[in-house]
Amino acid sequence: MAVDVEKLIRPHLTDIQTYDPVDPPELLAKRAGIAPDKVVKLNGNENPYGGSPKAAAAVANTPLHIYPDPLQRSMRRALSEYTGMDQDSIVVGAGSDELIDLLFRLFIDHGDKILDFEPTFGMYGFCARVAGGEISYVPRDELFDIDVEAAGDAVDDRTKIIFLSSPNNPTGNLASNDQVKALLETGRIVVVDEAYFEFCGQTAADLVPDNENLVILRTMSKWAGLAGLRVGYGIMNPGIAKHMMDIKSPYNVNVAAESALIASLEDAAALLENVEKIVDERVRMFSLLQEMDGVTPWPSWGNFILCQFAPGRAGVVYEDLASRGVFVRNFGSQRLQDSFRVAVGTPDETDAFIAALREVI
Ligand SMILES: Cc1ncc(COP(=O)(O)O)c(C=O)c1O
Structure with missing residues (x-):
């Protein structure tokens, strides 16, 4: 039967501005006309050392036919030990992306507002659009610092959530x-x-017990190399945590992710050694970029560096790098049109990126 399905879709979703995700390596390789193992993939802030071998072994030994624990008891226990926060203040999601989405489901009605310090991570704005919420953009200053006074001024009766990465x-x-x-x-x-806590060591989690309105989001995607399994967590007042647990889908984190999270936390010392390697490499990559003409790297506390170019140059450099099999992350926004972001990979990946960048500029 012919039905005009478009008419049945909620109007604000029919022509939504989508999130701009990164493509898988096979596709990038095909586009560049090279073998997949020749791709230098620095566009997703992934961990170049992968996950813990103990996590992989735990996943291999996980029975796949049983649903996961909807109350996430063993994950919350393990995360409580890792973070020093109470179990009932922790909620685990299918990536921190899911927790962002759950926060919208919990707090944002049609027409409610979120406050977003631009430029920043695109998921906050994307989830706002899906929820039919509005976004108050508070621009970051010339050093990308936030303006808390401007944020205070931008808050009104409909503002429910302020997102700060x-x-x-x-x-x-x-x-x-x-x-x-x-x-x-x-x-x-x-x-x-x-999301990048382990690469900088700075946290606001200590403020959670005294502030009922604070939510901290973390992920296992970056420091623990589990991006493909999708597992992240939030730390918040137990009251909010209870509501998040109540509205999430019952089996939101799959058993493989659950096993991998627990095994990764048991192997945290080894994973944090990889984090140290990445931080050392960030320092080395930053100084190599600083020595080059034509590019300005921004100091970073994450596992990535924002690189700025002369007006009009970033797009050309991005395309040239891609044609050489080196993939970085570009952005559509006006503020970042002359920049791209490069993830910190292994020393070999840095060398390949820097060599290609030298040739291109
Ligand atoms: C600031 C920030 N938050 C959240 C995420 C998403 O993390 P996850 O893989 O846990 O969904 C990312 C991923 O790049 C990020 O950069």
Whole structure:
């Protein structure tokens, strides 16, 4: 039967501005006309050392025919030990992306607002569009620092959530805990997205017990190399955590991700050695970029570096790198049109990126 399905779709979703995701290596290789193992993939802030072998072994030994524990008991216990926070203040999601989405489901009605410090991670704006929410953009200053006063001024009756990525993806800079405290004073939900916590060691998690409106987001995708399994967690007031647990889909984190998370936390010392290697490599890559003419690297506390070029150059450099099999992340926004973000990979990947960049510029 012919039905005009478009008419049945919620109007704000029929022509939504989508999230711009990164493509898989096979596709990138095909596009560049090279073998997949020749791809230098530095566009997803993934961990070049992969996950823990113990996580892989745990996944291999996980029975796949049984549903996961909807109350996430063993994951919450393990994360409580890792973070030092109470189990009932922890919620685990299929990536921190799912937790961002759950926060929208919990707090944002049609026409409610979120506050977004631009430029920043695209998921906050994307989820707002899906939820039919509005976005108040508070621009970051010339050093990409946030303006808490402007944020306070932008908050109104419909503002429910303030999103703050720290370190900020893609600019790499941190927000201070004083800035977080000032945002908490607005009385709105303040989400501090600490996806890159292990690469910088700075956290606002200690503020959770005294601030009912604070939510910290973390992920196993970056430091623990589990991006493909999709597992992240939030730390928040147990009241909010209870609501998040109540509305999530019952078996949201699959058994493989559950096993891998627990095994990774048991192997945290080894994984944090990889984090140290990545941080050392970030320092080396930054100074190599600093020595080059034609590119300005921004200091970063994450596992990536934002690289800025002369007006009009970034797109050309991006395409030239891609044709050489080196993939970085570009952005459509006006503010970042002359920049791209490069993930910190292995020393060999840095060398390949730098060599290609030298040839291109
Ligand atoms: C700031 C920030 N938050 C969240 C995420 C998503 O993490 P996950 O893989 O846990 O969904 C990313 C991924 O790049 C990120 O940069």
